[in-house]
Amino acid sequence: MANGHDALIALLGERSVRFGDFTLASGARSSFYIDCRLTTMSAKGQVLIGQLGLAAIRTAGWRPRSVGGLTMGADPVSYAIAAASAETPEIIDAFSVRKSAKEHGTGRRIEGNFASGDEVVVIEDVITSGGSALQAIDVIRAEGGIVLGVLAVVDREAGGRERIEAAGVAVQSLVTAGELGLNGERRSAIGEQPD
Numbered sequence: 131m132a133n134g135h136d137a138l139i140a141l142l143g144e145r146s147v148r149f150g151d152f153t154l155a156s157g158a159r160s161s162f163y164i165d166c167r168l169t170t171m172s173a174k175g176q177v178l179i180g181q182l183g184l185a186a187i188r189t190a191g192w193r194p195r196s197v198g199g200l201t202m203g204a205d206p207v208s209y210a211i212a213a214a215s216a217e218t219p220e221i222i223d224a225f226s227v228r229k230s231a232k233e234h235g236t237g238r239r240i241e242g243n244f245a246s247g248d249e250v251v252v253i254e255d256v257i258t259s260g261g262s263a264l265q266a267i268d269v270i271r272a273e274g275g276i277v278l279g280v281l282a283v284v285d286r287e288a289g290g291r292e293r294i295e296a297a298g299v300a301v302q303s304l305v306t307a308g309e310l311g312l313n314g315e316r317r318s319a320i321g322e323q324p325d
Contacts (some may be wrong), residue, residue, distance in 0.1 A: 132180055134182050135182065135296040135304070135305070136275075137174075137178055138169075138175075138178045138182060138283075138304060138305060139175060139269075139305055139309055139310060140165070140177065141172070141175055141178065142169050142283075142284065142305060142310060143310060143311075144165065144314060145165075145168040145169045145172060146165050146166050146168045146169045147164055147256040147310070148163055148164070148165060151247070159228040160268070163272075164253040164284060164286075164310075165201065166203065166283055166284060167202075167206070167255065169283075170203075170206040170207050170227045170255055170283060171175075171206045175206075175210075175230065175305050176206065176209075176210045176213070178205050179206075179207055179210045179211070179283060179304070180210035180211055180212075180213055180214030181214050182304050183197075183207060183210065183211040183214070183253075183281060183283075183304065184211050184214040184215055184222070186281055186302045186304060187209030187211070187251055187281060187302075188304050189221070189302075190281075190300065192249075192251055192279055193210075193220060193249065193278075194222055194248075194249050194250050194251045194278055195222070195223065195248040195249055195250060196212075196222060196223040196224055196225050196242070196243045196244055196248060196250050197211050197212065197222055197223075197224055197225075197245070197250060197251045197253050197281070198224050198225035198226055198227060198240070198242065198244065198250065198252070198253055198266075199226075199227055199250075199254055199262070199263065199266045200227050200229065200254075200262045200263075200265055201226045201227060201228060201229065202226075203254065203255035203256070203262065204226070204227070204252075204255060204266070205224075205226055205260075207222050207253045207254075207255055207283055208225070208226070208253045211224070211253070211281075212224040219285050222269055223242070223243030224242055224243060225240055225241060225242035225243050225244040225250070226240070226241045226242055227239060227265075227266045227269050227270065228240070228241065229265075231275075239269050239273065240241060240269065240270065240275075244262050244270075244273070244275065245274075245277070246273060246274025246275065247274055248274075248275050248276065249275075249276045250270060250276065250278065250280050251277075251278050251279055251281050252266050252267055252270065252277055252279070252280045252281070252299075252312045253279070253280075253281055253282075254266075254280060254281070254282040254283070255282070255283050255284070256283065256284045256286060257282040257284070257285045257286060257288075257290035257294070257301070257302045257303065258286050258288055258290050258292055258321055259288070259289065259290050259293065260291065260292075260293035260294045261290075263282075263290070263294055263299075263317070264293070264294060264297060265282045267280075267294075267297070267299060271279040274292060278299065278300075278301055279299060279300040280294055280299055280300070280301045280302070280304060281301075281302050281303070281304075282301065282302070282303040282304070283303070283304050283305065284303065284304070284305050284306070284307070284310070285287075285301070285303035285305070285306045285307065286306075286307045286312075287306055287307045288307075289309060291296060291303070296317075
C-alpha cells in the first residue's frame with residue numbers, strides 16, 4: 131500500500147490543505163488548517179481511504195463488526211472502509227454516532243449497523259485533541275459496544291493520540307502531520323475549521 135499511502139498524502143495536500151488567516155474552534159488564530167472532508171468525500175479519496183483503512187484495520191489485528199464515529203467527519207471514511215470490505219471474507223459494516231439524540235422516532239444516538247455487544251472500530255477524519263473520538267467512544271460504550279481501537283485518516287500530532295491512548299484505546303492513523311510536511315505553528319490548525 132506504499133503507493134496508495136503516497137497518493138493519499140498527495141490528495142490531502144492538493145484538496146484539503148488551506149492557508150490563510152483563520153479563527154479556530156478553540157479561539158486560537160492560525161494561518162493553516164486541513165479540511166479533510168474535501169478528500170474523504172472525493173471519489174479518489176473514497177477508494178484510497180477504503181483500501182488503506184481496511185488494510186490498517188487488518189494489520190492492527192482488529193476484527194470489527196462495524197466501523198463508525200461522530201457524524202459527519204467519520205461518515206465518509208466509515209462508508210469507504212465498509213465498501214472496500216464488501217468482497218472480502220470478513221465484511222465490515224458502518225454506523226454513525228449522532229452529536230445528540232434524535233428528538234423524534236427512536237431517539238437513538240447511533241444510527242446504522244450497530245447493536246449492543248458489537249466489536250467496533252471508531253473512525254475519525256482528523257485527530258486533533260482526541261475529543262471527538264473520545265465522545266464517540268463514550269456513546270458506543272454506553273450503548274453496550276466494545277471499542278477495539280480508533281482509526282484516523284490524519285493524526286495532527288497535537289496530543290490527541292496520546293489522550294485517546296491514555297483512555298486505554300489503541301490508535302492507528304493513515305497519515306501524520308509530519309508526513310504532510312506540516313510543522314510548528316502550522317500544525318496547530320490541522321483538523322480545526324474556521325468560525
